Each structure stands twice: as C-alpha cells, then as structure tokens.
Amino acid sequence: MSKTILTVDDSRTMREMLMLALSEAGFSVVQAEDGVHGLEVLEKETPDVIVTDINMPRMDGFGFIEGVRRHEKHRGVPILVLTTESDGEKKDRARRAGATGWIVKPFSPVKLVDAIRRVAV
Amino acid sequence: MDPMAAIKQTFFQECEEQLVELESGLLKMEDGDDDLETVNAVFRAVHSIKGGAGAFGFDELVEFVHVFETTLDLIRSSRLAATPAVTKTLLRASDILADLVRAAREGGSADATAVQVIADELNALLGGAPRGDEEDNTISVESLDFEPVTISLDSIFDVGEEEAPATQDFIVRFKPSAGLYAKANETLRLLRELGRLGETSVECDIGEIPLLTELDPEGAYLCWTIRLTTSVSEQQVREIFEFVEWDCELSVETADVGKLLEELQESLEPREAPAERAAVAITIAEPAEKSVAVAPEPQSGPATSEDHPAAGKAEAAKGEGSGAVQATIRVDLDRVDRLINLVGELVINQAMLSQRVSEAGLSRASSVVIGLDELEQLTRDIQDSVMAIRAQPVKPVFQRMSRTVREVASMTGKSVRLVMDGEATEVDKTVIERLTDPLTHMIRNAVDHGIEKAEDRVAAGKPEEGLLRLSATHRSGRIVIEVADDGAGINRARVRQIAISKGLIPAEANLTDDEVDNLIFLPGFSTASSVSNISGRGVGMDVVKRAIQALGGRISISSVPGRGSTFSMSLPLTLAVLDGMVVTVGGQTLVIPLTAIIETLQPKKESVHELGSGARVIATRNTFTPLIDVGAVLLYRDEPIDPTSQVALLVESESGAKCALLVDAIQGQRQVVIKSLETNYGHVHGIAAATILGDGRVALILDVDAIVARPRADMIVAELPAAAE
Numbered sequence: 032m033s034k035t036i037l038t039v040d041d042s043r044t045m046r047e048m049l050m051l052a053l054s055e056a057g058f059s060v061v062q063a064e065d066g067v068h069g070l071e072v073l074e075k076e077t078p079d080v081i082v083t084d085i086n087m088p089r090m091d092g093f094g095f096i097e098g099v100r101r102h103e104k105h106r107g108v109p110i111l112v113l114t115t116e117s118d119g120e121k122k123d124r125a126r127r128a129g130a131t132g133w134i135v136k137p138f139s140p141v142k143l144v145d146a147i148r149r150v151a152v
Numbered sequence: 153m154d155p156m157a158a159i160k161q162t163f164f165q166e167c168e169e170q171l172v173e174l175e176s177g178l179l180k181m182e183d184g185d186d187d188l189e190t191v192n193a194v195f196r197a198v199h200s201i202k203g204g205a206g207a208f209g210f211d212e213l214v215e216f217v218h219v220f221e222t223t224l225d226l227i228r229s230s231r232l233a234a235t236p237a238v239t240k241t242l243l244r245a246s247d248i249l250a251d252l253v254r255a256a257r258e259g260g261s262a263d264a265t266a267v268q269v270i271a272d273e274l275n276a277l278l279g280g281a282p283r284g285d286e287e288d289n290t291i292s293v294e295s296l297d298f299e300p301v302t303i304s305l306d307s308i309f310d311v312g313e314e315e316a317p318a319t320q321d322f323i324v325r326f327k328p329s330a331g332l333y334a335k336a337n338e339t340l341r342l343l344r345e346l347g348r349l350g351e352t353s354v355e356c357d358i359g360e361i362p363l364l365t366e367l368d369p370e371g372a373y374l375c376w377t378i379r380l381t382t383s384v385s386e387q388q389v390r391e392i393f394e395f396v397e398w399d400c401e402l403s404v405e406t407a408d409v410g411k412l413l414e415e416l417q418e419s420l421e422p423r424e425a426p427a428e429r430a431a432v433a434i435t436i437a438e439p440a441e442k443s444v445a446v447a448p449e450p451q452s453g454p455a456t457s458e459d460h461p462a463a464g465k466a467e468a469a470k471g472e473g474s475g476a477v478q479a480t481i482r483v484d485l486d487r488v489d490r491l492i493n494l495v496g497e498l499v500i501n502q503a504m505l506s507q508r509v510s511e512a513g514l515s516r517a518s519s520v521v522i523g524l525d526e527l528e529q530l531t532r533d534i535q536d537s538v539m540a541i542r543a544q545p546v547k548p549v550f551q552r553m554s555r556t557v558r559e560v561a562s563m564t565g566k567s568v569r570l571v572m573d574g575e576a577t578e579v580d581k582t583v584i585e586r587l588t589d590p591l592t593h594m595i596r597n598a599v600d601h602g603i604e605k606a607e608d609r610v611a612a613g614k615p616e617e618g619l620l621r622l623s624a625t626h627r628s629g630r631i632v633i634e635v636a637d638d639g640a641g642i643n644r645a646r647v648r649q650i651a652i653s654k655g656l657i658p659a660e661a662n663l664t665d666d667e668v669d670n671l672i673f674l675p676g677f678s679t680a681s682s683v684s685n686i687s688g689r690g691v692g693m694d695v696v697k698r699a700i701q702a703l704g705g706r707i708s709i710s711s712v713p714g715r716g717s718t719f720s721m722s723l724p725l726t727l728a729v730l731d732g733m734v735v736t737v738g739g740q741t742l743v744i745p746l747t748a749i750i751e752t753l754q755p756k757k758e759s760v761h762e763l764g765s766g767a768r769v770i771a772t773r774n775t776f777t778p779l780i781d782v783g784a785v786l787l788y789r790d791e792p793i794d795p796t797s798q799v800a801l802l803v804e805s806e807s808g809a810k811c812a813l814l815v816d817a818i819q820g821q822r823q824v825v826i827k828s829l830e831t832n833y834g835h836v837h838g839i840a841a842a843t844i845l846g847d848g849r850v851a852l853i854l855d856v857d858a859i860v861a862r863p864r865a866d867m868i869v870a871e872l873p874a875a876a877e
Contacts, residue, residue, distance in 0.1 A: 041196070041200065042200045042203060042204065043162050043164060043165070043166050044159060044163040044166050044200075044207070045204070046160050047158070047162050048159055048207065051156075051159065052154050063525040068623075071818070086195075086196050086199050086200075087196070088193065088196060090194075095585075100334070100335075106749045107336050108336055108337075109336040109337070110336065115203060115206075124334070127397060129334065129335050129336075130335060131335050131336045131337050131395060132337075132394070132395035133395070136203060136206070136207075137206045137207045138201075148730060149341065149345060149392075149395070150336065150337065150341065150395070151341075
C-alpha cells in the first residue's frame with residue numbers, strides 16, 4: 032500500500048504543488064490548510080509522514096508540530112517542515128518543537144521525495 | 153491542462169485573494185489597528201505571494217515582494233513603527249504588487265519607474281535596520297528546478313559512467329539521544345541511508361542498556377560504529393545526519409584516524425568483557441569528536457526554548473478563537489451552471505404539475521395539493537441554495553475601489569476617505585465581474601466631481617477630508633449598491649445649462665430637481681470637467697447606466713446641494729432568472745424583461761401618427777416615440793393592426809433609445825428561468841432567450857435592444873422633441 036502524506040499549508044498553490052509532486056512519486060496525499068485543520072485531519076487519517084508549512088493563520092507550524100507530538104496516536108509520525116528561511120532560526124525553532132527534518136523552499140520534487148524517503152520509507 | 157499550468161492559475165487566483173487580504177489588513181492598520189494578528193495576516197499575504205512567485209520564477213515579482221516582506225517583518229517584530237506615513241507607503245506598495253502580479257499573469261511588465269519609486273521608499277524605511285539577507289533571495293530564484301528529473305538522472309549517470317573514483321573509508325560513530333526518537337527520527341533509516349553511499353559494516357554497542365526494571369522505553373542507550381567505504385565526500389556523509397545532528401553525538405573520521413584510535417584503544421586496555429570495552433570506547437570517542445568540530449547543540453538552546461513554545465501556544469490559542477474552519481471545495485463553474493439549469497427544469501416541472509392539479513379541481517385540503525405546496529416550497533429553497541453557490545461577496549470589488557480612491561485623490565490633490573459597508577453581501581459571480589467597470593467610473597466621478605477641494609470644503613464648514621461611502625445591502629431580492637459622497641452635490645443650474653446647450657432638452661423645459669439630476673445619465677451629456685483624464689476617457693454616466701441596465705439593474709441619483717450625492721444601483725442577485733412581463737402577441741405568449749419597461753399605455757387614436765411607408769409614432773410626454781408592432785416584426789401577422797385595440801409598452805433599450813411596443817394583451821408579471829435559445833436551437837433575431845411557462849409551453853423572451861434598434865434607421869426623425877401640445 033502506498034504511503035500517505037499529510038500536507039499542511041495555507042497556500043493553495045503550495046498544496047497543489049505538493050500534491051502533484053507527491054502523487055507523481057506514488058504517495059497518497061491528504062491536505063490541511065493550517066495547524067488547527069491539520070490536527071482535525073489527524074483525528075480521521077493516519078499519515079506516514081507530515082509535511083507542514085510554518086507561516087499559517089490560526090495555528091502556525093510550530094504549534095501544529097507541538098500538537099502532533101502531544102498526540103497520543105500520532106506523536107511518532109515524522110514531520111518535515113517547509114521553510115524558505117535558510118538562516119536556521121525557523122529550523123531551530125521547528126526542531127525544538129519536534130520536527131523530524133525540513134525542506135527548504137523552493138523545493139524540487141526530487142528534493143521533496145528524497146527528504147520523505149529519508150524519514151519514512 | 154498541463155498540471156503546472158493549472159497550478160500557476162491557482163497561484164494567480166490565490167494572489168488575487170492575498171492582495172485583498174493584504175489591502176484590507178493595511179487599511180485596518182491605517183485606521184490605527186495595531187493588533188499583532190492584523191500585522192501577521194498582512195505579512196502572511198505577502199509571504200505567500202513570494203513563495204509561489206519564487207516557485208514559478210517571476211523574478212521581478214520576487215525581488216519586489218522580498219523588499220516588501222522585509223519591511224513588514226520589521227513592523228511585525230516592532231523594529232519599525234506603522235506610522236500613517238509608513239502605512240501609506242505600504243498601501244502604495246500593495247498597489248504596485250498588484251500591478252506586478254498582473255504583469256506576471258499577462259506576461260507583460262509593470263511600470264518599472266513606479267516599481268522602483270516604491271521599492272526605494274521601502275528601502276528607505278528599511279534604512280539602517282538590518283536587511284533580510286540578499287543571498288536568501290537569489291538562491292530561491294535560481295534554484296527553481298521544479299522539473300529536475302533530468303538532474304537526478306544526470307547525477308546517477310555521473311556516478312555510473314565516470315571511472316570509479318577513489319574510495320576511502322570513514323568511521324562514523326553515532327550515539328542517538330532520546331530527543332532523536334521523540335522527533336520521529338530513526339537510527340535504522342540513517343544506517344540504511346549510509347548504506348546507500350557505499351559498503352558498510354555496522355557495530356552496535358549495547359553496553360549502556362540498563363536492567364529491565366530501570367529501562368525507560370523512550371530512552372536512548374545504543375551507540376553505533378559504522379565503517380563506510382565510499383567515494384563520496386565527508387560532507388555528503390554528514391548530510392545524512394543533517395536532521396539529527398542536535399540530537400546525537402556524532403563523529404565522522406576518515407579511517408586512518410579511526411584506525412589510529414582503534415590501535416590506541418587496543419593498546420590502552422587489555423581485552424575484557426565486551427560491555428566494559430564499549431564504555432571505554434565512548435570515552436575515547438569524545439575528545440576525537442571535538443577535534444573534528446562536530447558541535448553538539450549549542451547551549452543557548454534551553455534559554456530561548458523557554459519562550460518559543462509559549463509564543464507558539466499563544467498564537468495557537470489566538471488562532472482557535474478566530475473562527476470556525478471554513479471548509480471549501482472548488483467546483484468547475486460549468487458543473488454549477490448545469491445544476492442551476494436542472495433546478496430551473498425542476499421549477500418549471502413543479503409549476504406545470506401545480507397547474508395540472510389546479511385544473512383537475514382537487515380540493516385545497518387534499519393531500520395531493522398539500523404535498524404539492526410543500527414541493528413548491530422545497531423547490532424554491534433548492535433554487536435559492538443553488539443560486540447561492542454562484543454568489544460571491546462583493547468585497548474584492550469594493551476593495552479594488554479603495555485603490556481607485558487613493559489614485560484619483562492623489563491626482564486631484566484631494567483628501568478622501570473611503571468607508572465601506574456590507575462587503576460581505578453576496579451576489580452572482582457574473583454580476584460581480586461586470587460591476588467593476590461601472591463602479592470604478594462612479595467612484596472616480598465621485599472623487600473628481602463630487603468631493604470639493606480641501607479649501608472649498610473648509611470654507612463650507614466641512615471637514616477637510618472628504619468622505620466617500622460605498623455600501624451594499626440586500627433589498628427585496630436584489631442587491632442595492634450605493635456610492636455616496638459628502639461633496640457639493642449636483643450643480644443643477646450647470647447641468648441644465650449643458651443639457652440645453654447640447655440640445656438634450658428644450659430651453660423652456662420645466663423640470664423637477666430629480667429630473668435635472670437624471671439628465672447626467674443621458675447619452676451625449678458630459679460635463680466640462682468629465683473630459684479630464686480622471687473620470688473622463690470620454691465615458692459618461694450614460695455608459696455606466698447602460699452597463700447597469702445590461703445586468704438587469706437600475707441606477708438612480710439623489711443629491712442635496714452642499715451635502716453630497718448618492719448614486720444607488722439596484723441589481724438582480726442572479727442572471728439565471730428574470731423578472732418578466734408576460735404578454736400575448738398574435739396568439740403567442742412572449743416575455744418582455746421588466747427592467748426595460750418604463751410604462752404601459754393604452755394608445756388613443758389622436759396620439760398615433762402615420763409617417764408614411766407604414767411607420768408610425770406615438771406622442772407621449774411631448775415627444776414622438778416610434779411605435780413598433782411586435783407581431784409584425786416577428787412575422788406573426790402581415791396585416792397592419794389597429795393600435796387602439798392594443799396595449800403599448802414604452803420600453804428603453806440599453807442604448808437609451810425609447811420605443812413603444814404594441815402587444816395584444818398583458819398576462820401578468822412573472823419570474824422566469826432563462827433558457828438559452830442558441831444552445832438549443834440557434835439565434836433568432838429579436839429574441840434573446842426562451843423560457844418554459846407553468847403550462848409547459850415555451851415562451852420566447854424578447855430582445856428589446858434588437859427590436860428597438862431595427863426600425864430606428866428610418867425613424868431618427870421621430871426622436872426630435874415634439875412641439876408643445
């Protein structure tokens with residue numbers, strides 16, 4: 032069975048790009064629009080990997096990661112953070128919140144799939 | 153469609169949405185809203201545009217957005233105060249951003265000078281404050297390889313085809329901490345990744361595993377030593393551990409050093425129990441780690457981690473309070489229209505059924521009649537709900553007007569404040585799309601002509617800043633949009649004078665104030681200043697009126713001298729249903745759009761005049777209006793009919809031309825579902841569309857414009873004002 036990836040991003044453009052790249056790589060994809068929505072989706076879905084944006088309304092990526100790590104059922108799921116910042120501050124904060132790894136935007140499908148493979152396959 | 157092209161389309165749609173968010177946030181900031189969430193929302197909008205723009209390689213856009221974002225980041229982190237001057241610049245930057253997005257979408261380019269001016273202003277705001285690193289920007293533009301499949305193949309070939317490069321041995325020592333597992337990283341995967349780089353032999357040290365009773369199931373007790381024979385560099389080996397370097401002790405050494413260490417180790421201790429040996433191995437490994445500078449997590453960590461999660465939680469809590477999830481799906485418009493069509497059929501079917509049942513003479517109390525009543529109610533509800541799918545809030549259009557106000561105000565040197573009301577009011581998508589142009593024109597007009605210059609306002613005892621109010625409300629099944637200014641009001645003496653000089657009204661005409669005000673909607677009327685390039689472009693209010701009428705709407709004006717003018721537009725909520733007058737012509741049933749009808753008349757013998765060649769006019773209100781026999785135009789009959797036996801409907805076409813249509817009788821007013829004739833049959837001159845009536849018969853909807861335009865060529869003379877009666 033193909034692995035399921037949950038993508039959490041408030042940008043429709045990004046969600047569609049992720050969807051395209053991931054589905055072409057053979058993953059199933061479920062989507063959420065922000066952290067709150069992402070946690071809601073986790074009530075129904077059991078993804079193998081989560082790919083999340085940082086800057087989002089309602090609940091940002093940090094809050095979302097902490098939420099997942101506190102979640103009884105999903106605390107062990109690998110989380111990759113999408114970040115444009117290469118300066119490390121965001122990466123650092125995401126890591127402390129419990130992120131497994133990161134993908135620097137703009138990402139290529141190869142880079143994306145490679146990062147996922149590294150944490151989950 | 154190519155999936156990337158589809159995503160690009162999504163990106164532009166999203167840009168439009170983000171631009172609306174951006175502008176409304178900035179307007180709030182301009183009003184003194186310094187809520188962090190407002191600033192965050194503004195930042196997010198710009199940030200999100202940047203993300204997509206980068207992915208698609210819109211360099212010009214990325215470059216500008218980057219400066220914009222950096223400025224907003226300063227405000228967000230309280231390093232720059234959002235003073236009125238700053239928000240003003242930001243608003244203008246949002247205008248430029250909109251231009252750049254449009255340029256990117258249409259493949260053109262934006263006004264480079266204007267972009268530069270604002271970019272310079274933003275850079276000036278950034279001033280001495282630390283800039284976002286330029287490098288970040290260039291990297292994101294240049295590493296845009298969304299189709300890099302080729303790259304990956306290349307790199308594979310590189311490895312395969314080149315002569316086998318020299319290999320070397322690395323000794324990797326890796327001791328995960330519990331934090332590594334808590335973040336869902338796993339040793340197994342890391343080992344496998346290492347395995348991809350070359351040949352490995354792995355040793356695991358289990359010496360630290362405690363007794364079962366003391367074992368923490370989430371603890372980390374293992375230490376791994378991997379000997380890797382590979383052709384890749386040390387850097388590439390370290391990259392495997394990129395995600396975990398803070399959560400482990402790691403050392404990567406070339407085997408020479410490793411061998412040396414091993415030898416050293418062996419020489420230091422005699423062979424003992426394996427567990428013992430392992431413990432020593434780790435202590436030895438530690439200084440080695442330092443020597444190759446693999447820094448464990450910097451100790452600054454705990455100090456800052458104290459406030460970060462807290463901040464995250466606060467934001468999260470705030471987010472939860474800001475409203476329920478708005479789940480949406482995107483549906484092809486065609487599908488919605490098909491559904492609307494089907495519901496239209498349902499409405500017709502239901503009406504037919506009702507008619508049959510009432511013809512059958514069943515008692516009102518019979519269960520069939522009661523059931524039908526319920527069906528009717530349900531059908532109506534379904535129709536409303538389906539129409540609501542196409543409905544959208546007027547907010548984006550309204551928001552666009554704030555830019556128009558800013559532009560015209562700055563061009564005319566006036567100070568104007570736009571207040572919006574009812575932006576959430578919804579109306580059909582097509583109506584919204586076709587509303588922009590007339591509304592823009594009205595707004596320009598109001599700022600240019602309505603609102604006075606500051607000194608005149610002060611002299612009149614008004615505040616220096618003019619007030620423009622744009623509002624939308626639902627009223628009796630229509631949407632009413634008002635543009636109200638607090639300016640000088642319509643200069644009636646001047647309007648009258650112009651109308652006379654242009655021959656639009658006779659010099660001695662006796663008009664009410666209301667009639668004078670409405671003269672500005674006449675074709676050919678254009679006050680002196682409206683040829684200015686601001687509200688002008690040679691377009692008069694008559695064009696606005698025609699555009700509104702084309703949407704089945706009406707426009708009116710009310711004005712109080714010295715207090716201002718209010719333009720009020722009333723538009724149908726949907727274009728799929730039409731308010732029509734159902735009439736009989738030559739035994740056929742026709743529908744005439746109600747919006748076109750001005751009044752109905754009973755023609756008297758003495759008011760009808762023959763013009764020869766069979767053409768006739770009717771005298772109404774001091775003018776002669778062409779009289780058209782609809783039955784003859786549509787070839788229902790070829791004998792001329794006696795007008796006095798008929799009913800005349802005075803109609804006005806979109807171009808403002810008037811005409812009296814002769815019909816046999818009026819059946820009544822009704823809402824009808826519009827069915828396109830073109831898609832089902834073909835174009836018929838004089839017919840706009842068709843509908844199906846309650847009795848199942850098809851009725852044609854008259855194309856008033858076509859009917860009025862047809863005979864006008866030989867009847868221009870009839871437009872002249874008639875002599876006073």
